[in-house]
Amino acid sequence: MSLKTIQAAPGFQDYLPKEYQDLLEDGPFFQQRKVSELGSFKEALEEHPMCAGCAMTLFIRLCYIGFPSLEHTVICGTAGCGRLAITQGAVPFVYGNYGDTNAVATGLKRGLEIRFKDQPKDVVVMAGDGGLADIGFHAVMHSWFRKEKFTTIMLDNEVYGNTGGQDSGMTQKGMVMKMAPTGKKFEKMDMLGLAKTAGVAYTARIAPTNPTRVANTVRKAVLIAREVGPTFIQAYTSCNIEYAIPTPKVMDDARDVEKDRYGFQEYFSDDAKTYWEESEKERKRLRRAAKK
Amino acid sequence: MYSVAEIDVEICSATKCRLCTQFCPEGNTILYDEVRGTAYVAVDRCKGCEICVGICDDLAKHHAIKMLPIDQVKDGFEISKVGFLRTLVEPE
Ligand SMILES: Cc1ncc(C[n+]2csc(CCOP(=O)(O)OP(=O)(O)O)c2C)c(N)n1
Ligand code: SF4
Ligand code: SF4
Ligand code: SF4
Ligand SMILES: [Mg+2]
Numbered sequence: 001m002s003l004k005t006i007q008a009a010p011g012f013q014d015y016l017p018k019e020y021q022d023l024l025e026d027g028p029f030f031q032q033r034k035v036s037e038l039g040s041f042k043e044a045l046e047e048h049p050m051c052a053g054c055a056m057t058l059f060i061r062l063c064y065i066g067f068p069s070l071e072h073t074v075i076c077g078t079a080g081c082g083r084l085a086i087t088q089g090a091v092p093f094v095y096g097n098y099g100d101t102n103a104v105a106t107g108l109k110r111g112l113e114i115r116f117k118d119q120p121k122d123v124v125v126m127a128g129d130g131g132l133a134d135i136g137f138h139a140v141m142h143s144w145f146r147k148e149k150f151t152t153i154m155l156d157n158e159v160y161g162n163t164g165g166q167d168s169g170m171t172q173k174g175m176v177m178k179m180a181p182t183g184k185k186f187e188k189m190d191m192l193g194l195a196k197t198a199g200v201a202y203t204a205r206i207a208p209t210n211p212t213r214v215a216n217t218v219r220k221a222v223l224i225a226r227e228v229g230p231t232f233i234q235a236y237t238s239c240n241i242e243y244a245i246p247t248p249k250v251m252d253d254a255r256d257v258e259k260d261r262y263g264f265q266e267y268f269s270d271d272a273k274t275y276w277e278e279s280e281k282e283r284k285r286l287r288r289a290a291k292k
Numbered sequence: 293m294y295s296v297a298e299i300d301v302e303i304c305s306a307t308k309c310r311l312c313t314q315f316c317p318e319g320n321t322i323l324y325d326e327v328r329g330t331a332y333v334a335v336d337r338c339k340g341c342e343i344c345v346g347i348c349d350d351l352a353k354h355h356a357i358k359m360l361p362i363d364q365v366k367d368g369f370e371i372s373k374v375g376f377l378r379t380l381v382e383p384e
């Protein structure tokens with residue numbers, strides 16, 4: 001939860017795994033790392049068993065760069081592909097039973113607020129389209145209605161990837177999937193519209209075609225959740241296995257889908273807009289002051 | 293047999309590009325050596341997806357990355373053996 005608590009006692013540091021030592025010496029804690037620095041510091045995301053060339057993996061990797069204070073962040077996830085990587089990151093991970101993430105995150109956020117009065121702790125739900133739009137739908141909606149101050153990130157691969165390719169509410173109409181042998185009969189759910197209706201402070205729709213934009217969007221969503229209210233990111237993160245995308249073509253697919261139906265889109269509530277404009281002004285002022 | 297990405301240091305270090313480091317889906321797999329001014333691959337972490345090849349060829353237009361069967365890789369860098377390094381240049 002903070003670099004202090006993961007710092008090794010003197011004399012023991014040499015006996016810790018190299019990965020751990022690297023995180024302490026060249027890691028991403030207590031500074032906002034930039035996407036342009038990737039490759040030059042030890043990332044929080046360790047080796048993991050997600051498939052080769054998975055766009056979800058890339059998106060998750062970029063989220064860790066976007067989090068505004070990694071050392072004060074807790075991720076809540078659940079069953080699904082993303083969890084295979086997220087559990088291998090140097091950020092506390094809490095497993096919410098499938099469907100329960102946003103109820104668990106509610107308790108976490110409220111508990112942390114009581115325990116750490118002077119230190120904001122960011123809670124972020126990261127889970128699949130099945131976990132959030134289908135089985136966890138009620139918990140997601142009610143966390144929004146209650147205006148819980150945490151970020152929900154949907155890793156939308158438009159399928160139940162981890163269990164072998166069943167259609168979800170987020171699958172496009174007409175797609176032939178394991179439980180839709182003649183093509184899915186219903187439209188893709190409008191989770192962004194539902195979020196707005198439920199009073200979410202900030203929503204974004206994004207594909208991982210522009211790494212800096214992914215990191216900036218995640219950072220924005222977490223900061224707005226900290227100060228204003230619930231935020232939601234819906235990210236296209238294709239499943240190359242179930243949609244049979246050859247891995248060298250994964251980024252071409254992301255660009256095509258982005259152009260066709262998944263373009264970058266943001267929505268701010270009035271409060272979120274006011275907060276964000278003020279905080280941007282303040283950051284600019286601080287940057288100018290630092291230059292002088 | 294599987295293949296991993298190999299970066300041509302001569303081509304890459306002639307550029308100021310770091311594009312593939314931002315698009316590899318895996319963390320700390322394409323690393324960047326500030327001293328030599330080049331990207332390089334941790335061969336034990338590369339999953340052989342070839343996304344970086346498309347990024348270097350089509351976006352960066354530098355054509356510095358080729359896929360190489362793992363048994364033809366000479367002196368491949370393995371991050372699991374030595375850990376994270378800022379540069380592969382030995383200090384004097
Ligand atoms: C309560 C419960 N029901 C069902 C499952 C089985 N299960 C594991 S992963 C998964 C689907 C994951 O789909 P999604 O949430 O879209 O994530 P993805 O794997 O596509 O990233 C299901 C149904 C479970 N673990 N728990
Ligand atoms: S099954 Fe699909 S979503 Fe899951 S890790 Fe593999 S490519 Fe990614
Ligand atoms: S994209 Fe090509 S030129 Fe650019 S850093 Fe990577 S290997 Fe070097
Ligand atoms: S082939 Fe894939 S995993 Fe390997 S370095 Fe390139 S992008 Fe990364
Ligand atoms: Mg899914």
